[in-house]
Amino acid sequence: MNYVLYAVPFFFLLIGLELLADRWRGMRTYRLADALNSLSAGVLSQATGLLTKVVGLLTYTFAWERLALFELSANSLWVWISAFVFYDFCYYWNHRLGHERNVLWAAHAVHHQSEDYNLSTALRQTSTGFIFGWIFYLPMAIAGVPPLVFLTVAALNLLYQFWVHTRHIPKLGWFEWLFITPSNHRVHHAQNPIYMDRNYGGVFIVWDRIFGTFQEELDEEPVIFGVTVPLASWNPLWANLQVYAGLWNDARRAASWWDRLRIWFMPTGWRPADVAARYPQAKPDLGNFRKFDVALGRGAQCYALLQFVCYLLAGVWLLAQGESLALAALLLACLWVALGLCSIGLWLENRPGAVRLEYLRLLLNVPALWLAGALGALSLDGGAWGWLAAYSLASLLGIWLARGSAAPALTPPV
Incomplete structure (x- = not known):
């Protein structure tokens, strides 16, 4: 179960x-x-x-x-x-x-x-x-x-x-x-x-x-949530890759082959001495801590929320049907989910290319639906294509409305 x-x-x-x-x-x-x-x-x-x-x-x-x-x-x-x-x-x-x-x-x-x-x-x-x-x-x-x-x-x-x-x-x-x-x-x-x-x-x-790893919450020490190397992103793909990418960069920059190998299994935060000296890593000042945030208009926020709800419902359907789907269909579904959630994340970050990625995502839904039908994951009747057409038109309308919402919605960050 x-x-x-x-x-x-x-x-x-x-x-x-x-x-x-x-x-x-x-x-x-x-x-x-x-x-x-x-x-x-x-x-x-x-x-x-x-x-x-x-x-x-x-x-x-x-x-x-x-x-x-x-x-x-x-x-x-x-x-x-x-x-x-x-x-x-x-x-x-x-x-x-x-x-x-x-x-x-x-x-x-x-x-x-x-x-x-x-x-x-x-x-x-x-x-x-x-x-x-x-x-x-x-x-x-x-x-x-x-x-x-x-x-x-x-x-x-x-x-x-x-x-x-x-x-x-x-x-x-x-x-x-x-x-x-x-x-x-x-x-x-x-x-x-x-x-x-x-x-x-x-x-x-x-x-x-x-x-010996217990610590009580103290009234005199309010909790500041997060990590000491901030993610500073709303992209769930980058969230999963950020630390791996940092370790990889440190490993390839290290002069010693031993350091390149052992960095992966050393205590958290350990870096080769030569790399740490050439590429120092700044840590946030907790006395003046500011959360990562990106200004975004109300219309753009509503668009992101509605798109996420669509992917959430698709994710729930995938969990319910996952055991009955072929491996190729599961792989296709994971790639589709990853692209969609990545696109929503970049939209929330107000990236200049976010709108173009949204257009690409909507376009790729057509071959994705066709492949899902070919792999037996979905029934490709007229209703399925009709729903996709309605969703795509509603999304295009949403993009247009979001771009016209109150500043600074979907304008390149200064």
């Missing part, structure tokens, strides 16, 4: 309630572009996950079949309870190493790039975590936890983490001692030096207390 698919309506219901709480309490925890960037990263992660989840599933199943030390039954309640706790223990180390090693941080950084903190941030997930993430859960397979149990407790662990991404819930007394809460998870998303690299648990905070 795809728990994330069934949870989507509840995610957006709770996001709506948080927006109402914002208005009621006079807070401003949401900005449209930042929220769309977080949600776009989530849609992209779920879409690409249909292709990449097989890596973790196959390796786990192989280890369970060949290396399991015990024969545990999925019918035992104690197996489920212990697997739930065991998974969170493995998650703690996956999460901790994801902050402590360069190549693992390159995947995990996506989740931390938002400079706001709200429920949309919870859905901001990586598309590349599959590369190494599976390694940390092999102990569960070796212990004999059946794949069905593993997949279920993994989904439940992820779903639990949604509610802790909010600024509206204060400290929760005794609950803080045992479980991850909004307060101690706000600490985890901070870039304040006192808070960085703390509170790694997914459900239980006890691992952090045991292994």
